[in-house]
Amino acid sequence: MEPIADKKMAIFRSTMELVRENGFHGTPMSMVAKHAGVAAGTIYHYFESKEHLLRELFEYAQQQAIAVVAKETCETIPFKTCFFNLWNGLYTFYRENLDLLKFFEQFVNSPFGADRPPIEQDKFYSLLFAFFERGIQQGELKPVSSKILATLAHSSILSTAKLTAQGRLQLNKQELEEIQLMLWDGMSLKR
């Protein structure tokens, strides 16, 4: 991965921040330009169009999420530990990158999100699938489609992060653990 030019990075960051505040349509290119300390024309030096900017930003954001998953799904650690690490890792990542989370959600629910590659080719989900596949192989999880397990787990992380981030719900450490435990109880074979 080659380093990303300063201005390009600034454009990325500004876009994410502004989209979170003003929404997809509510952030004109001129606003991005001003916020990023860049001329309007400069954006078009780096991106073909607004749509391309948005798509590239999505991919960039996804890379970051992928890095978190990759980091937490370590083969050498016991599966159950790994499971909780992953949940916490992703949850913390989303909480610390609210701009990204909000941008993500807006993107996948917009028409852009419609023409994404099939889920098997999605690098983020592929990693998740592989991880849960491992859990099944090792006899830790119920023998259910790994896609189902991954989706269930991820949706619980996302919805928890969204809810607490918006301030619509406050959770202490213990409650967060309860959520993870419920998920584990539902998915695991044991007991």
Next chain:
Amino acid sequence: MEPIADKKMAIFRSTMELVRENGFHGTPMSMVAKHAGVAAGTIYHYFESKEHLLRELFEYAQQQAIAVVAKETCETIPFKTCFFNLWNGLYTFYRENLDLLKFFEQFVNSPFGADRPPIEQDKFYSLLFAFFERGIQQGELKPVSSKILATLAHSSILSTAKLTAQGRLQLNKQELEEIQLMLWDGMSLKR
């Protein structure tokens, strides 16, 4: 609830359908007007602005979802049965009303969604909370905040519906049941 004028209804339906296909910003009022078989000006007879139209449509859509929850959360039916009924009822509702689901998701993740009332005043979630509260009282569910339980359950429904609706995942009847069962296993007090 007084009956909604024909044209107003047509505008609602067209907006929902078009927003699903073209997204929030991608559907100009002129497009809504043409699709609804109505003049542009007519929309402004019923709605103050585009924003008002969108907000009213959201409320209208929410009413429908509320009706489903109200129908399925019957006090006289055993809690566990009710739980599965609710899951299936909502899931089926979303699957049969994709326009609505997509509109919903776009709305709550847009800046509009930011200034919604606190969750306690949200009629939809209040119903859900009450239902899960009942489960706790009756000793069927773990003594966890009903808000957590409700959120977890609903997010599993939403993500399942979204994924299958987009065709990114296909689930047969048995797999749907497995999802519900995992959820139940996680949330219920074991005996």
Next chain:
DNA sequence: CAGTCCCGAATGAACGTTCAATTGGTAGCA
């Protein structure tokens, strides 16, 4: 001087909204 990076005023299309005009229906009255 060729190439890259960057600027920001200018452009033209698209959009939300307005409004003067038209229609259709209904209530009041003789």
Next chain:
DNA sequence: TGCTACCAATTGAACGTTCATTCGGGACTG
């Protein structure tokens, strides 16, 4: 029954604004 007055519903062309994008040029680099 016929006449008038009134109002809500509806129309679509027109308006003013906003926006994504373009482009001619400046500045720095090798």
